Amino acid sequence: MGRIIKTGSAGKDRILLEKGIVKAIRELAQQQSMDETTRDLLAYIALSLQSIGDTIDASVAAWEKRGYWLKADHYRMEWMWTVMLGSEMEQAISNEDWGVVTGMIAQVTQKLSKVEVPINNRLGKPWLGCYQKMKDNKRRT
Numbered sequence: 001m002g003r004i005i006k007t008g009s010a011g012k013d014r015i016l017l018e019k020g021i022v023k024a025i026r027e028l029a030q031q032q033s034m035d036e037t038t039r040d041l042l043a044y045i046a047l048s049l050q051s052i053g054d055t056i057d058a059s060v061a062a063w064e065k066r067g068y069w070l071k072a073d074h075y076r077m078e079w080m081w082t083v084m085l086g087s088e089m090e091q092a093i094s095n096e097d098w099g100v101v102t103g104m105i106a107q108v109t110q111k112l113s114k115v116e117v118p119i120n121n122r123l124g125k126p127w128l129g130c131y132q133k134m135k136d137n138k139r140r141t
Contacts, residue, residue: 009058010055010056010058010059011055011059013051013055014052014055014059016123017048017051017052017055018052018112018115019115019117019121019123020044020048020123020126020127021044021045021048021049021108021112021115022112022115022117023117023121023123024041024044024045024048024126024127025045025105025108025109025112026117027041027127028041028042028045028105034098036131037127039093039131040127040128040129040130040131041127041130042089042093042101042105042131043090043093043127043130043131043133043134044126044127044130045089045105045108045127046086046087046089046090046093046134047086047090047130047133047134048086049082049083049085049086049089049108050082050083050086050087050090052079052082052086053079053080053082053083053086056075056076056079056080056082059075060072060075060076063075081107081111085104085107085108088100088104089101089104090134092104093131093134094134094135
């Protein structure tokens, strides 16, 4: 049995998730009515924000090993919004509080305004089935 080599890193995962969120927000802006695709897009954004929050500890582990505590704490504070906003957004989607979700999407758009996603990208549609996945995760907890 050979070694398992992970070519990605927490930083690369975070960049990919950021681009996916921006693409989902663009797609969301084109939606005319609330349908299954809209729910999938919103669920994808919420779950991706939480996933970004999960990458933070892996990113600062190297700094903490070297004793750069302030740098690590600053980085955590810089990205803490993803965890909080992701869980709040997931709760609002579950409660179908679309006014609150709209405000949160505006906050995410503002935070990720510097992320560039080319028109012709290879991200595909990672949000397909995310609403069902989010509901299934809620049932388990």
